[in-house]
Amino acid sequence: MLSxxxxxxxxxxCVQAVTAAIKALxxxxxxxxxxxSKRVDVRSDREQSAVAGAISKAGYTPAFYEQDEAAAPSSGPCCCGSRR
Incomplete structure (x- = not known):
């Protein structure tokens, strides 16, 4: 998965525009x-840079999540101390 x-x-x-751009690719x-959370997850056979290019072409600024950032959030406390 690309994140x-x-x-x-x-x-x-914005969601529709990004979706349409990726689907065109x-x-x-x-x-x-x-x-x-402003997160876009894509399951595709295309290269990560090609999907990012499609998002950029639609007028948005994608940043790649690193592997550890793309993992599911932990069930531990968040920054305010409450449980997620």
């Missing part, structure tokens, strides 16, 4: 976008 942080995602239109891509 990106796209800080300039701000609304449903790879119609078979499986895309999950979490607007609240």
């Amino acid at each position: 990106y942080r796209v800080d300039d995602l701000s609304c449903g239109h 790879d119609p078979a891509a499986d895309i999950a976008i979490d607007l609240a």
